[in-house]
Amino acid sequence: MTEAIYVEGTVRPDEESVTGMSEAIETDTTETETAPFPTKVKANNVDAFYAEKQALFGVSLDVPENQVTALIGPSGCGKSTFLRCINRMNDTIPICRVTGDITIDEQDIYDPAIDVVQLRARVGMVFQKPNPFPKSIYENVAYGPRIHGMAQGKADIDDLVESSLQRAGLWNEVKDRLGESGTSLSGGQQQRLCIARAIAVNPDVILMDEPCSALDPIATARIEELMDELRQNYTIVIVTHSMQQAARVSQRTAFFHLGYLVESGATEMIFTNPEDTRTQDYITGRFG
Amino acid sequence: MNTIILIIVLLGLTTFAYRYGRRKALTSVEGRVANLHSLPSYHGAYVALWCGLPALIVVALWLILQTDLVERMVLSGISDGISGMTKGQISLLLSDIRNLATGDITSRTPSPMVQAAAAHYVELQRLGFMLMTGAAVILTSGGLYFGLKAIQPTLRARPQVERIVRWLLLIASVIAILTTIGIILSLMFESIRFFGQVNPIEFLFGLTWSPQTALRADQVGGSGAFGAVPVFAGTLLITVIAMIVAVPIGLMAAIYMAEYASPTTRSLVKPALEILAGIPTVVYGFFAALTIGPLFRGAGESIGLSVASESALAAGLVMGVMIIPFVSSLSDDVINAVPQSLRDGSYALGATQSETIRQVILPASLHGIVGAILLAVSRAIGETMIVVMAAGLSANLTANPLEAVTTVTVQIVTLLVGDQEFDSAKTLAAFALGLVLFLVTLALNVVALRVVRKYREEYD
Numbered sequence: 001m002t003e004a005i006y007v008e009g010t011v012r013p014d015e016e017s018v019t020g021m022s023e024a025i026e027t028d029t030t031e032t033e034t035a036p037f038p039t040k041v042k043a044n045n046v047d048a049f050y051a052e053k054q055a056l057f058g059v060s061l062d063v064p065e066n067q068v069t070a071l072i073g074p075s076g077c078g079k080s081t082f083l084r085c086i087n088r089m090n091d092t093i094p095i096c097r098v099t100g101d102i103t104i105d106e107q108d109i110y111d112p113a114i115d116v117v118q119l120r121a122r123v124g125m126v127f128q129k130p131n132p133f134p135k136s137i138y139e140n141v142a143y144g145p146r147i148h149g150m151a152q153g154k155a156d157i158d159d160l161v162e163s164s165l166q167r168a169g170l171w172n173e174v175k176d177r178l179g180e181s182g183t184s185l186s187g188g189q190q191q192r193l194c195i196a197r198a199i200a201v202n203p204d205v206i207l208m209d210e211p212c213s214a215l216d217p218i219a220t221a222r223i224e225e226l227m228d229e230l231r232q233n234y235t236i237v238i239v240t241h242s243m244q245q246a247a248r249v250s251q252r253t254a255f256f257h258l259g260y261l262v263e264s265g266a267t268e269m270i271f272t273n274p275e276d277t278r279t280q281d282y283i284t285g286r287f288g
Numbered sequence: 289m290n291t292i293i294l295i296i297v298l299l300g301l302t303t304f305a306y307r308y309g310r311r312k313a314l315t316s317v318e319g320r321v322a323n324l325h326s327l328p329s330y331h332g333a334y335v336a337l338w339c340g341l342p343a344l345i346v347v348a349l350w351l352i353l354q355t356d357l358v359e360r361m362v363l364s365g366i367s368d369g370i371s372g373m374t375k376g377q378i379s380l381l382l383s384d385i386r387n388l389a390t391g392d393i394t395s396r397t398p399s400p401m402v403q404a405a406a407a408h409y410v411e412l413q414r415l416g417f418m419l420m421t422g423a424a425v426i427l428t429s430g431g432l433y434f435g436l437k438a439i440q441p442t443l444r445a446r447p448q449v450e451r452i453v454r455w456l457l458l459i460a461s462v463i464a465i466l467t468t469i470g471i472i473l474s475l476m477f478e479s480i481r482f483f484g485q486v487n488p489i490e491f492l493f494g495l496t497w498s499p500q501t502a503l504r505a506d507q508v509g510g511s512g513a514f515g516a517v518p519v520f521a522g523t524l525l526i527t528v529i530a531m532i533v534a535v536p537i538g539l540m541a542a543i544y545m546a547e548y549a550s551p552t553t554r555s556l557v558k559p560a561l562e563i564l565a566g567i568p569t570v571v572y573g574f575f576a577a578l579t580i581g582p583l584f585r586g587a588g589e590s591i592g593l594s595v596a597s598e599s600a601l602a603a604g605l606v607m608g609v610m611i612i613p614f615v616s617s618l619s620d621d622v623i624n625a626v627p628q629s630l631r632d633g634s635y636a637l638g639a640t641q642s643e644t645i646r647q648v649i650l651p652a653s654l655h656g657i658v659g660a661i662l663l664a665v666s667r668a669i670g671e672t673m674i675v676v677m678a679a680g681l682s683a684n685l686t687a688n689p690l691e692a693v694t695t696v697t698v699q700i701v702t703l704l705v706g707d708q709e710f711d712s713a714k715t716l717a718a719f720a721l722g723l724v725l726f727l728v729t730l731a732l733n734v735v736a737l738r739v740v741r742k743y744r745e746e747y748d
């Protein structure tokens with residue numbers, strides 16, 4: 001995807017809106033329809049830079065509670081960068097700088113008074129490639145609660161490990177082999193272990209960055225089911241490059257392009273009746 | 289000198305052969321490389337190998353064999369004069385002849401016989417050189433002619449060149465292996481002779497080490513006690529002290545470099561640390577003997593401790609400093625090899641950097657760190673110069689680091705620089721000690737490499 005998109009993109013004759021970038025930005029961020037779910041995460045005018053290179057341009061997005069919000073867009077458009085703003089993982093990249101406001105439950109997460117350790121306990125993250133620690137399954141799940149001092153004594157931790165694995169749909173498969181290494185599991189199981197590990201610190205929000213891209217279709221289906229169950233208790237933001245996945249699992253979808261948030265709204269709307277031609281081109285597979 | 293010129297000329301001819309072969313291959317297809325079976329450079333290499341290789345092999349063999357042959361011929365020329373001499377006298381005579389022939393100063397005014405022999409020697413050498421040059425010239429030009437004649441578009445130059453190169457590589461590796469085997473065999477052979485004189489049980493478990501034996505039967509001297517335990521204990525003590533210094537400092541330096549330092553700092557600190565490994569050990573040795581040893585002695589005296597001026601502590605400490613880069617550099621590589629995704633996973637759960645290092649990074653790189661430490665231990669055990677200069681010679685069986693101890697390597701050095709006959713138990717003991725040392729470091733290295741390799745398999 002390059003500038004050529006604008007030239008080649010089929011512009012409907014009765015629509016002359018897609019002439020340039022600036023116009024597109026003005027139309028993108030306003031959401032008119034009222035969501036039945038309260039806003040959990042609110043991003044307002046977020047810019048992100050890697051050294052001199054700007055990766056996000058004035059992104060504003062509301063993420064509703066107990067919904068799955070999918071971030072879609074061609075690769076390199078800034079989806080991961082935006083996701084990593086929400087738990088401040090970008091702080092771990094020395095050259096990365098983020099400006100703008102992000103609030104969770106109306107609390108500014110970039111406020112100096114906020115401890116990033118606490119924030120990351122509230123906002124869990126699951127990565128593209130399953131990354132269990134080379135420890136036992138049990139220790140993988142117990143890691144977070146131990147760090148945050150969330151459990152007193154072994155019985156507490158045992159309970160937490162069991163309930164987290166149960167919520168991640170992994171308990172029945174591993175309950176007899178909790179002492180085995182997390183890396184000995186299959187890819188799909190490893191990813192569910194990573195979800196259990198995130199759930200164990202009792203977060204409000206779970207961020208998932210292409211969680212299924214390293215998995216086979218069956219393992220993918222398993223994780224997608226799980227996401228649907230998890231959204232009863234958590235707010236989920238998922239980056240995916242699969243349009244079908246976004247359509248299957250999410251209630252809300254946001255389309256990113258070249259660092260701009262082009263359009264966001266209810267998933268059916270985005271997929272059946274997008275406002276922006278770039279969105280339309282992307283979901284009909286014309287680029288990306 | 290002449291030989292060097294000859295070899296340079298041969299190499300020059302070989303280069304010429306390469307160029308010429310290449311050009312001939314190109315002209316044979318009028319520049320259309322696609323018509324050649326192999327690329328022109330392979331044709332060049334083909335001719336060059338024909339031209340240079342046989343001649344260089346002959347020159348090398350000639351140089352190896354010539355001296356021996358010439359000496360034999362010289363000696364047989366004066367066989368009358370040396371008929372009554374012992375082996376030792378003959379070899380002295382021969383070295384006189386050699387010295388005279390090469391123009392070095394001789395120990396005595398040469399006798400007429402020696403002078404004649406020397407002249408014979410010079411004569412034979414000159415003849416040998418001329419023959420060698422002749423052979424080389426014939427082989428080179430013959431090879432050049434043959435190689436060039438073989439060149440045609442269908443010549444399968446590449447497979448043939450590659451086969452020869454493969455043989456050369458094989459020979460190189462075989463030389464390294466054969467050398468090792470040779471060393472092991474000679475160690476074993478001499479050790480067996482030693483164990484013929486001294487009971488192996490006594491050697492391995494005896495508590496007294498006093499290798500002085502009487503030079504002559506009527507002499508009053510040490511009776512010779514070859515219980516090596518004090519020597520092993522000394523090595524162990526110094527190695528432990530060295531590791532106590534090197535492991536924590538090296539590991540912490542590695543953690544700093546891998547996890548905390550900015551790329552610029554790391555690119556400065558890492559080479560700076562590695563310089564420590566490049567300092568000649570003899571420099572560490574006199575640093576330990578002349579600076580650290582007296583320092584400890586003085587410090588000990590001022591608080592009423594008696595510290596030997598050649599203490600295990602001084603030697604171990606300095607050795608530890610020398611070994612720091614072995615631990616730090618390898619550990620740093622291993623820690624760096626821990627995938628970033630594990631760090632991300634830990635940070636995303638709200639772990640701080642130090643929690644991540646202690647609970648994720650170090651456990652994940654433990655195998656590699658253990659491997660690094662084992663390699664450092666084997667380096668410490670085999671280290672010689674520092675202990676020769678700073679640890680002393682007295683074979684005390686002690687765990688007190690303030691006393692002087694001796695090590696396996698120090699004993700080997702002192703046993704071999706003595707003026708005993710070569711087949712006395714004293715000299716042979718050095719081989720037995722060497723064998724033990726070799727087996728221990730070999731075992732450590734094998735274990736360490738295993739451990740490191742196992743770690744490597746875990747992520748990739």
Ligand SMILES: Nc1ncnc2c1ncn2[C@@H]1O[C@H](COP(=O)(O)OP(=O)(O)O)[C@@H](O)[C@H]1O
Nearest residue numbers: 050055073074075076077078079080081082093
């Ligand atoms: N660690 C980084 N350092 C420098 N540039 C980065 C880094 N991560 C991402 N970028 C750049 O930021 C832009 C957005 O990247 P990213 O958010 O990973 O895109 P996406 O996840 O949508 O594929 C890309 O142009 C990428 O090159």
Ligand SMILES: [Mg+2]
Nearest residue numbers: 079080081209
């Ligand atoms: Mg991404």
